[in-house]
Amino acid sequence: MATIQELRCSICLRSYAPESVQYACPHCGLVGTLDVLYDYDALKTQLDRDSLRINREPSMWRYRDLLPISPETVVPPLQVGYTPLLDSRRLAENLGVRRAWVKDDGQNPTASLKDRASAMVVSRAIEKGISVVSAASTGNAAAALSGVGASVETAKIDIIIFVPATAPEAKIAQLRVYGAKVLLVEGTYDQAFDLCFEMSQQQGWYCRNTGINPFTIEGKKTVAYEIAEQMEWHVPEALIVSVGDGNILAGVHKGFWDLYQLGWIKRIPRLIGVQAEGSSALVKAWEQNLNAVDMQPQPADTIADSISAGVPRDRSKALRAVRKTSGGFLAVSDADIIASIPKLARLTGVFAEPAAAAVYAGAKRAVELNWIHPDDEIVLLVTGSGLKDVKRAQESVTGAIRVQPDLASVRQALNL
Ligand SMILES: *Cc1c(COP(=O)(O)O)cnc(C)c1O
Numbered sequence: 001m002a003t004i005q006e007l008r009c010s011i012c013l014r015s016y017a018p019e020s021v022q023y024a025c026p027h028c029g030l031v032g033t034l035d036v037l038y039d040y041d042a043l044k045t046q047l048d049r050d051s052l053r054i055n056r057e058p059s060m061w062r063y064r065d066l067l068p069i070s071p072e073t074v075v076p077p078l079q080v081g082y083t084p085l086l087d088s089r090r091l092a093e094n095l096g097v098r099r100a101w102v103k104d105d106g107q108n109p110t111a112s113l114k115d116r117a118s119a120m121v122v123s124r125a126i127e128k129g130i131s132v133v134s135a136a137s138t139g140n141a142a143a144a145l146s147g148v149g150a151s152v153e154t155a156k157i158d159i160i161i162f163v164p165a166t167a168p169e170a171k172i173a174q175l176r177v178y179g180a181k182v183l184l185v186e187g188t189y190d191q192a193f194d195l196c197f198e199m200s201q202q203q204g205w206y207c208r209n210t211g212i213n214p215f216t217i218e219g220k221k222t223v224a225y226e227i228a229e230q231m232e233w234h235v236p237e238a239l240i241v242s243v244g245d246g247n248i249l250a251g252v253h254k255g256f257w258d259l260y261q262l263g264w265i266k267r268i269p270r271l272i273g274v275q276a277e278g279s280s281a282l283v284k285a286w287e288q289n290l291n292a293v294d295m296q297p298q299p300a301d302t303i304a305d306s307i308s309a310g311v312p313r314d315r316s317k318a319l320r321a322v323r324k325t326s327g328g329f330l331a332v333s334d335a336d337i338i339a340s341i342p343k344l345a346r347l348t349g350v351f352a353e354p355a356a357a358a359v360y361a362g363a364k365r366a367v368e369l370n371w372i373h374p375d376d377e378i379v380l381l382v383t384g385s386g387l388k389d390v391k392r393a394q395e396s397v398t399g400a401i402r403v404q405p406d407l408a409s410v411r412q413a414l415n416l
C-alpha cells in the first residue's frame, strides 16, 4: 500500500497529518480541498511499473500499491475499473487528429466512472469500521456508492443518499434497487450537497461528497493509471474530460502527476475540460483568470445533469489541473451535447450519457480552436453509459420505421 505522508490544502498549501483532518482544509473552508500525498521517493525505490505486466487483477485494485488502503482490508468485490481503451481510426479521421482513443468508463459496474471513487471511499469506511456512508449527488455518484455499498460482504454498510428531486428517474430507480436510503431533495444539487454534509457531520456518517472527501480522487486517479498502462506509458498529447464539480478532471491530473513523480511517464498530457454552456463556472473563471476562492456561485441549467454544478466543488484542483498542464476549459451547447450522443456512438460504438458524450463536441471545438493539432494523439474520457439517460438519447435520434409483418412492407420501408 501507499502510506499517506500528508494531506495538503490545494489553496493555502498547509500540510496536515494523515488522520488529523477528515474533509477540507479547516483554515480555508470547503474550497480548500486536500491533496493526498505519498512519499514518492520511497515508492520509487519499492515499485516497478513493469511488474504490472504479470499482475492479473482486472480492476482498479491492480494499482493497490499506489492506493491508500492497507493490505488486510477486504475491498468491495464489484469489479471496478480496468475498462477498455478503444483505438478508433474513424474517430481520429473525423476529428482530424493523428490518433484518437475512447476510454469507456461507462462499462463500470454501475455504468459510470464514479464507481472508482465509491470503491475507494467504501474501502476506507471498511478499514475504519464505519457503517454509514452518505453522499449528495446528481445521480451517478449515488448509484456508484449504492452499488458498491451493496456488494460489501465483510461488513454491513448503510448508504444514505441526497439527490435533487429533478434527477433522471432511471438514476433514482438504480439507487433504490441497490437498497440505499434515498432522500429526494426539493432543491438544487448544491443545496443537497450542503444538507448532506451538515447532516453527516451531526450524525457521524462518513460523507463521500465530491471534493470535500479527499479520497474520491484517490479512486478516480486510477483511470489515468489505466490509460498510461494501456498506452504502454506513452501518454497522449491531450485528454478531453467533461467537468461539473471538477473532481474527475482533478483525479485524472492526480493520476498522471503520481506517475510522473514515480518517473513512470515522461510528461503529463494537456487536460481539456468540457462544460455545458448553461453550467460553465470553470470556463468563465479560467477565461477571467480568477482564483477558486474568488469564484461566485453561478446558475446551472443544462440537460447534461451529471455536469450541472453552480459551485464546482473541486474548483481549486480543477483550475490547477488545466493551468499546470497548459490545457483549457471550453463550453458546448446542450444542442451539441445531444447531437454528440449518436455521433460518438456511430463512430466508435460507445453509447454515452449526455455529460459523457459532451467530450465529443468538446474535442471538435478544441480542434477548431487549435488547442489540439493534426499530429496529436488524444483520448476522450467517456464517463458514463448512455443507458443512464435513455430519454435524452431518444431525443437525439429520429424514429424507427413502422412496418406490417410481411415482406412487401419491409421491402417498401427499406426501398428494396
Ligand atoms: C460526475 C460526472 C461527470 C463530472 O464529474 P465532476 O467530477 O463533477 O466534474 C461527468 N460525466 C459523468 C457521466 C459523471 O457522472
Ligand SMILES: [Zn+2]
Residues within 6 Å of the ligand: 009, 010, 011, 012, 013, 014, 025, 026, 027, 028, 029, 032
Ligand atoms: Zn487551506
